Amino acid sequence: MDCKLIFVFVFLGTFSAILADTTPTPFKPKVYKGCFQDKPERAMPSDYTESGSMTIDQCITHCHGRGHMYAGLQYGKECFCGGNTYSKYGRVPDTNCNVKCAGNSQEICGGTWKISVYATEVVYEGCFQDKPKRAMPSDYIKSGSMTIGQCITHCHGHGHMYAGLQYGMECFCGDNTYSKYGRVPDTHCNVKCRGNLQETCGGTWKISVYATEGTPSSGLKLVTKGLKVAQSSFGWGGIPVRAIDGNIAANYNQQSCTHTLRQPDNWWRVDLGKSYKVNKVKIYNRADCCKDRLNGATVRVGDNAKGMLTNAVCGDPIKDAGFSSVIDRECELNGQYVSVSLKNEYLTLCEVEVWGEDL
Numbered sequence: 001m002d003c004k005l006i007f008v009f010v011f012l013g014t015f016s017a018i019l020a021d022t023t024p025t026p027f028k029p030k031v032y033k034g035c036f037q038d039k040p041e042r043a044m045p046s047d048y049t050e051s052g053s054m055t056i057d058q059c060i061t062h063c064h065g066r067g068h069m070y071a072g073l074q075y076g077k078e079c080f081c082g083g084n085t086y087s088k089y090g091r092v093p094d095t096n097c098n099v100k101c102a103g104n105s106q107e108i109c110g111g112t113w114k115i116s117v118y119a120t121e122v123v124y125e126g127c128f129q130d131k132p133k134r135a136m137p138s139d140y141i142k143s144g145s146m147t148i149g150q151c152i153t154h155c156h157g158h159g160h161m162y163a164g165l166q167y168g169m170e171c172f173c174g175d176n177t178y179s180k181y182g183r184v185p186d187t188h189c190n191v192k193c194r195g196n197l198q199e200t201c202g203g204t205w206k207i208s209v210y211a212t213e214g215t216p217s218s219g220l221k222l223v224t225k226g227l228k229v230a231q232s233s234f235g236w237g238g239i240p241v242r243a244i245d246g247n248i249a250a251n252y253n254q255q256s257c258t259h260t261l262r263q264p265d266n267w268w269r270v271d272l273g274k275s276y277k278v279n280k281v282k283i284y285n286r287a288d289c290c291k292d293r294l295n296g297a298t299v300r301v302g303d304n305a306k307g308m309l310t311n312a313v314c315g316d317p318i319k320d321a322g323f324s325s326v327i328d329r330e331c332e333l334n335g336q337y338v339s340v341s342l343k344n345e346y347l348t349l350c351e352v353e354v355w356g357e358d359l
């Protein structure tokens, strides 16, 4: 056996030993919401545990595992779980949360009747292209100890819907414009966060984007794969099922995008199987050509199966579509059918995702 081969075997052996010895911990950035007052009738009444070795991670893991949106630490060793009620007695200055965690003296776990509150989940939107005219222009901070949680906390505190990390130490805040230069594969966001080498904070002109709320306000993403779809016409192999194949690949030759002919009225439709309260529709534009074609396309939601041009409109017609744009249209409409229509232009959709709630 030659030396190189021995090296490979030793390396693989070491690697599998590391895997075997390490309990994988789920990725949970700490997203701090603030220090809040508590009272005997608890602000976070859903679940409780305590431990002489309490840490922030331990409490987040506990509450997340029980399906709660927020974890609250108090008096060093107590962990409370709950939903939106954590702020019912008001936020107090962070300095009021001043008791070290029983299990980690570097961390703060609340105070006397004071709770340090953390979100238990983050919603990752994807890795997106940036340019000198920024995709997330609303606010910016830079830090040599940047983490995902720090950026989310900052942007949320300044009233922005999304937090974007770039180049390991930069944090941008913004609202719906983050995808204006298109989504790129997650592997392009490959720079470790300066403040936590376990986390990834964007790349060179690439932004890792997170929603600043722990859970999406727009309900859950509905499973559309396998549902019935239809289209006004098709050409170039662009069959309607491609918009719900779960593949966001955006180059036309990757066979993930639909394509109609160019007629006066062109449309695509998915049948959700039953009526939902639809909150958001997300559309992925193509990357290889013809980015402007999608401008003017209208999203509709309703119960009329033939309402591709008449069901209620969800958000504004699309404008400013770019290569690989990911376009959100938010609304609050009930319906079984979600459609996209476009006049006098080829309609191509690389993916359509629908968020909603049961009625």
Ligand SMILES: [Ca+2]
Pocket (backbone or CB within 6 Å): 242, 243, 244, 245, 246, 247, 248, 249, 256, 257, 349, 350, 351
């Ligand atoms: Ca697709």
